[in-house]
Amino acid sequence: xxxxxxxxxxxxxxxxxxxxxxxxxxxxxxxxxxxxxxxxxxxxxxxxxxxxxxxxxxxxxxxxxxxxxxxxxxxxxxxxxxxxxxxxxxxxxxxxxxxxxxxxxxxxxxxxxxxxxxxxxxxxxxxxxxxxxxxxxxxxxxxxxxxxxxxxxxxxxxxxxxxxxxxxxxxxxxxxxxxxxxxxxxxxxxxxxxxxxxxxxxxxxxxxxxxxxxxxxxxxxxxxxxxxxxxxx
Amino acid sequence: xxxxxxxxxxxxxxxxxxxxxxxxxxxxxxxxxxxxxxxxxxxxxxxxxxxxxxxxxxxxxxxxxxxxxxxxxxxxxxxxxxxxxxxxxxxxxxxxxxxxxxxxxxxxxxxxxxxxxxxxxxxxxxxxxxxxxxxxxxxxxxxxxxxxxxxxxxxxxxxxxxxxxxxxxxxxxxxxxxxxxxxxxxxxxxxxxxxxxxxxxxxxxxxxxxxxxxxxxxxxxxxxxxxxxxxxxxxxxxxxxxxxxxxxxxxxxxxxxxxxxxxxxxxxxxxxxxxxxxxxxxxxxxxxxxxxxxxxxxxxxxxxxxxxxxxxxxxxxxxxxxxxxxxxxxxxxxxxxxxxxxxxxxxxxxxxxxxxxxxxxxxxxxxxxxxxxxxxxxxxxxxxxxxxxxxxxxxxxxxxxxxxxxxxx
Numbered sequence: 289x290x291x292x293x294x295x296x297x298x299x300x301x302x303x304x305x306x307x308x309x310x311x312x313x314x315x316x317x318x319x320x321x322x323x324x325x326x327x328x329x330x331x332x333x334x335x336x337x338x339x340x341x342x343x344x345x346x347x348x349x350x351x352x353x354x355x356x357x358x359x360x361x362x363x364x365x366x367x368x369x370x371x372x373x374x375x376x377x378x379x380x381x382x383x384x385x386x387x388x389x390x391x392x393x394x395x396x397x398x399x400x401x402x403x404x405x406x407x408x409x410x411x412x413x414x415x416x417x418x419x420x421x422x423x424x425x426x427x428x429x430x431x432x433x434x435x436x437x438x439x440x441x442x443x444x445x446x447x448x449x450x451x452x453x454x455x456x457x458x459x460x461x462x463x464x465x466x467x468x469x470x471x472x473x474x475x476x477x478x479x480x481x482x483x484x485x486x487x488x489x490x491x492x493x494x495x496x497x498x499x500x501x502x503x504x505x506x507x508x509x510x511x512x513x514x515x516x517x518x519x520x521x
Numbered sequence: 522x523x524x525x526x527x528x529x530x531x532x533x534x535x536x537x538x539x540x541x542x543x544x545x546x547x548x549x550x551x552x553x554x555x556x557x558x559x560x561x562x563x564x565x566x567x568x569x570x571x572x573x574x575x576x577x578x579x580x581x582x583x584x585x586x587x588x589x590x591x592x593x594x595x596x597x598x599x600x601x602x603x604x605x606x607x608x609x610x611x612x613x614x615x616x617x618x619x620x621x622x623x624x625x626x627x628x629x630x631x632x633x634x635x636x637x638x639x640x641x642x643x644x645x646x647x648x649x650x651x652x653x654x655x656x657x658x659x660x661x662x663x664x665x666x667x668x669x670x671x672x673x674x675x676x677x678x679x680x681x682x683x684x685x686x687x688x689x690x691x692x693x694x695x696x697x698x699x700x701x702x703x704x705x706x707x708x709x710x711x712x713x714x715x716x717x718x719x720x721x722x723x724x725x726x727x728x729x730x731x732x733x734x735x736x737x738x739x740x741x742x743x744x745x746x747x748x749x750x751x752x753x754x755x756x757x758x759x760x761x762x763x764x765x766x767x768x769x770x771x772x773x774x775x776x777x778x779x780x781x782x783x784x785x786x787x788x789x790x791x792x793x794x795x796x797x798x799x800x801x802x803x804x805x806x807x808x809x810x811x812x813x814x815x816x817x818x819x820x821x822x823x824x825x826x827x828x829x830x831x832x833x834x835x836x837x838x839x840x841x842x843x844x845x846x847x848x849x850x851x852x853x854x855x856x857x858x859x860x861x862x863x864x865x866x867x868x869x870x871x872x873x874x875x876x877x878x879x880x881x882x883x884x885x886x887x888x889x890x891x892x893x894x895x896x897x898x899x900x901x902x903x904x905x906x907x908x909x910x911x912x913x914x915x916x917x918x919x920x921x922x923x924x925x926x927x928x929x930x
Contacts, residue, residue, distance in 0.1 A: 337924050340839070342922060343922060362844045363845065366843040367843065369838075370841020379927075381832070381835075381836045381927055384833075385534070385537035397526065397530065398842050403526060446840075446841070
């Protein structure tokens with residue numbers, strides 16, 4: 289599903305340049321649930337941003353679902369993001385003046401789906417994250433866990449090839465974190481490919497594979513026995 | 522542009538962000554409102570001004586006799602010059618090419634009586650041509666005519682306020698007024714845009730006045746109108762020749778400045794127009810300043826709006842919004858808001874101007890107005906600049922990488 293080779297990324301910091309990714313080689317199969325771990329500054333978020341086409345690499349190849357991702361202009365990147373990717377952010381990033389259903393239907397709007405169908409799909413996905421009754425509520429009326437579930441529903445609504453989650457539980461307490469992870473596991477069990485960036489070992493253990501990043505290189509890449517979050521809820 | 526979905530998206534954004542919408546809308550509306558009002562007031566000022574000076578026909582020369590200041594052809598200095606009826610005829614004959622009309626004017630004050638009412642009014646003894654020169658508007662009856670002149674008829678055309686004073690609700694036409702130990706039949710009632718003073722006047726045939734005053738043929742003042750197509754230069758030439766002619770006829774030293782006075786309304790007009798143009802310039806300048814202030818206001822608001830939405834735009838981009846759709850969304854929204862509120866501001870301004878009418882006359886602002894094309898053009902300018910002002914930050918926002926926009930702060 290995802291294949292990257294020799295990925296490099298540097299940031300210009302004034303006169304000096306900060307080499308964040310120093311040649312990453314990395315494959316993800318369809319249906320995997322991968323945790324990308326590392327301390328802050330290890331380059332894990334940068335990697336995810338490049339995978340999510342929110343940022344571009346300086347060097348290296350990136351193939352997503354058989355499509356080579358390169359020479360992206362913003363328009364093309366927007367199209368690919370819309371078609372291939374779903375995002376979940378640490379701070380949810382829901383649009384605060386739109387209610388839950390409207391937030392979920394937003395990616396479909398950019399796909400050109402009709403209003404009626406958008407509404408229907410949005411309700412369907414809200415139902416899947418258990419928030420159908422909250423469809424008309426604004427983000428400010430939802431708890432942190434509910435917000436993240438809406439965000440996951442939004443990410444899934446466009447039926448992406450890959451779901452990218454950047455510290456999805458970073459702003460949540462342990463119990464809520466496990467609820468969210470349970471949801472992510474369920475989505476993964478349905479065959480969706482998911483990448484989770486986290487620095488919490490317990491969250492990483494709930495994935496099927498852990499990739500450890502340190503100082504811009506992969507230091508460890510292992511399959512793990514998945515801990516079911518449902519057992520802890 | 523006419524994508525229904527996008528409009529729905531925009532309406533939702535507008536509806537859910539009332540403060541922001543109100544702020545930007547209010548800025549535009551206020552800008553255009555102030556512009557309309559100021560521009561209208563400027564025009565009102567011009568109206569008042571023009572009324573002061575332009576109540577008479579502008580192709581007019583007023584000719585007054587004076588006293589000579591130099592001896593000439595055996596006459597001593599300080600000789601009093603008088604105009605007579607034959608001067609009228611001579612001018613008419615001599616200046617046929619220039620002349621449109623000619624009338625004498627003999628002004629006297631008179632105590633006028635009707636039944637038990639009496640009051641002092643100024644009377645003007647004139648020829649029929651005087652009506653056009655003074656722009657006298659007849660409300661009832663007729664003006665002095667040629668027949669009155671020939672028969673020295675004792676007829677009077679009275680001002681609207683004279684009729685009001687003396688006749689109250691009676692119809693003055695056909696009634697008789699007594700003044701200067703004669704009785705005059707009222708044949709007409711007039712009004713005049715020159716104001717109340719003009720409307721407290723009475724016109725009688727000049728020959729009648731001359732008959733009353735011991736059958737002389739003296740004339741106080743001669744008023745001539747020239748053909749308007751002569752233009753300003755033609756008018757000046759006419760004035761020069763008329764002066765020479767009269768000086769020769771009255772045996773006045775050609776270099777004497779005081780024998781004959783000619784006031785050229787065209788000269789006044791030109792001066793007034795210059796003043797009027799300065800006024801117009803000030804109005805335009807003030808209007809332009811307001812417009813620029815409005816544009817700056819909108820630009821500020823647009824920068825603020827886009828800044829405030831940076832995160833939302835980042836989310837939208839992450840969800841697959843192309844830069845184009847981001848720019849289009851912001852612009853369409855801002856054009857919509859500025860158009861609607863600009864139109865409202867313009868409408869309120871125009872309606873207010875119309876309702877002011879003459880209520881601010883004491884402040885020299887009468888019937889302020891703004892012509893529709895100026896109002897619409899300035900609204901359009903404001904909207905256009907609002908759009909440009911929105912486009913720059915919108916474009917920058919569309920170019921920001923989503924990760925930067927989404928960065929937690």
